[in-house]
Amino acid sequence: MCHGSVGLVARALEAAGIATVSVGVRAFLHRFVELQVPRAVITPHPMGRTIGSVDDRVTQRRVVDAGLSLLEGASAPGTFVDLATGQ
Amino acid sequence: MSEPDDHDDVTAEPISFEAFRRSFYYGDHADMQFKYLARMSDEDAADVIAEVLQTVGEVVDTGDVDRLRQVVTDAQIRGYEPDEPAAPTVEDAPFTPLSTPLVDARLALLSAGGVFVQGDDPMGPDGPTQDQALDLIQEFLRGKATLSEIPADTSVDALTARHPGYDARTAQRDPQTVFPLGHLRALADEGRVRLADTHYAFTGATSQRRLEKQTAPAWAEHMAAREVDAVFLVAT
Incomplete structure (x- = not known):
C-alpha cells in the first residue's frame, strides 16, 4: 500500500517538473515496477525499516547516498538500483 | 514437573490454523510485521512460523540478529508475492531530469x-x-x-x-x-x-x-x- 502511495506521489511530482527518487523494500518492488516509478532504490530490509535498522547509522547513510547518486545519475525512467545485488 | 493438560479443557474454544494465521491481519494477533500470514496458504504460513521460531532459538544462543532479520525479510518477500497487479495501473512513465547539480537543487x-x-x-x-x-x-x-x-x-x-x-x-x-x-x-x-x-x-x-x-x-x-x-x- 505505502509503496503504491509513494509511486503515485512520485508520478505526480515528476509530471509537475520535480525530479524524484523513491526508496522501498524488496517485498514491494513489484508495486514500484507496476507504477513505473522513475527512479528507485530497493533496500534488502524488512518492511518498516526502509532506510535501515534502528540506530544503524552506517547503513542508513549508505542508503541515502545511493538515493542521491541515483537522483543525479538516472537518465531515463525506470532506473532501479537494488542494494542487495548492487544491480 | 506436571502441567495441566489443556486437551481436557472442554471450555476452551478450538482455533483452526487458518483462523490463527488470519488473526495476524488486524485480528486477535494483529502484527504488522507478520500480517501477510493471512494471505499465505496454510502450508506456507506454517513453514514461515516454524522457520522464525527455529531461528529465534538459534539467535538466543548465537546473538546473530542479522540472521533473524534475513529470515523475516525473506518471509515477507514470499508473503507479498503479487497475485495480480494492484489498482490503479498506469500506462506511462513521467520523468523529469534533475535540472541542476544536486548541490544547487x-x-x-x-x-x-x-x-x-x-x-x-x-x-x-x-x-x-x-x-x-x-x-x-x-x-x-x-x-x-x-x-x-x-x-x-x-x-x-x-x-x-x-x-x-x-x-x-x-x-x-x-x-x-x-x-x-x-x-x-x-x-x-x-x-x-x-x-x-x-x-x-x-x-x-x-x-x-x-x-x-x-x-x-x-x-x-x-x-x-x-x-x-x-x-x-x-x-x-
Missing part, C-alpha cells in the same frame, strides 16, 4: 511512514495511538491523506510516527529508519546537497484513487510553488 524529503513532529499531530491533539490506529485501518484506507510539514531544522528526537499499515513503533524508536532527515542535514553540511526549508510525511495507507486523482497532484503543485527541484521519497 532544492531537495525535500517526503516519507509515507506517518511521521510527524510531536505536538503537531495531523489527526489533532487527541489523535490515535499506534495501537488505536490499527483498529482504524478501514477509515484510513477510505480517507484522504494529510501532509505533515516538518521544518528542516527539526531535531530527529522531536519526531514520532503512527501508521496503521506497518509497525510504526520502529520509527518511534528511530525516525531515521523511514525519515532520514538527520542524514540529509549532515550531507547538506558537507556541501553535497541543498535542502528545502520544509520536509514532508504522510500516512501511506490511504485511498489510492483519491491520492492519484486529487491529493498527490495538489501536493506536487504546492511543492512546485515552493520551488522544490527534487524529492527524496521513502515508502514503508
Whole structure:
C-alpha cells in the first residue's frame, strides 16, 4: 500500500517538473515496477525499516547516498538500483 | 514437573490454523510485521512460523540478529508475492531530469511512514495511538491523506510516527529508519546537497484513487510553488 502511495506521489511530482527518487523494500518492488516509478532504490530490509535498522547509522547513510547518486545519475525512467545485488 | 493438560479443557474454544494465521491481519494477533500470514496458504504460513521460531532459538544462543532479520525479510518477500497487479495501473512513465547539480537543487524529503513532529499531530491533539490506529485501518484506507510539514531544522528526537499499515513503533524508536532527515542535514553540511526549508510525511495507507486523482497532484503543485527541484521519497 505505502509503496503504491509513494509511486503515485512520485508520478505526480515528476509530471509537475520535480525530479524524484523513491526508496522501498524488496517485498514491494513489484508495486514500484507496476507504477513505473522513475527512479528507485530497493533496500534488502524488512518492511518498516526502509532506510535501515534502528540506530544503524552506517547503513542508513549508505542508503541515502545511493538515493542521491541515483537522483543525479538516472537518465531515463525506470532506473532501479537494488542494494542487495548492487544491480 | 506436571502441567495441566489443556486437551481436557472442554471450555476452551478450538482455533483452526487458518483462523490463527488470519488473526495476524488486524485480528486477535494483529502484527504488522507478520500480517501477510493471512494471505499465505496454510502450508506456507506454517513453514514461515516454524522457520522464525527455529531461528529465534538459534539467535538466543548465537546473538546473530542479522540472521533473524534475513529470515523475516525473506518471509515477507514470499508473503507479498503479487497475485495480480494492484489498482490503479498506469500506462506511462513521467520523468523529469534533475535540472541542476544536486548541490544547487532544492531537495525535500517526503516519507509515507506517518511521521510527524510531536505536538503537531495531523489527526489533532487527541489523535490515535499506534495501537488505536490499527483498529482504524478501514477509515484510513477510505480517507484522504494529510501532509505533515516538518521544518528542516527539526531535531530527529522531536519526531514520532503512527501508521496503521506497518509497525510504526520502529520509527518511534528511530525516525531515521523511514525519515532520514538527520542524514540529509549532515550531507547538506558537507556541501553535497541543498535542502528545502520544509520536509514532508504522510500516512501511506490511504485511498489510492483519491491520492492519484486529487491529493498527490495538489501536493506536487504546492511543492512546485515552493520551488522544490527534487524529492527524496521513502515508502514503508
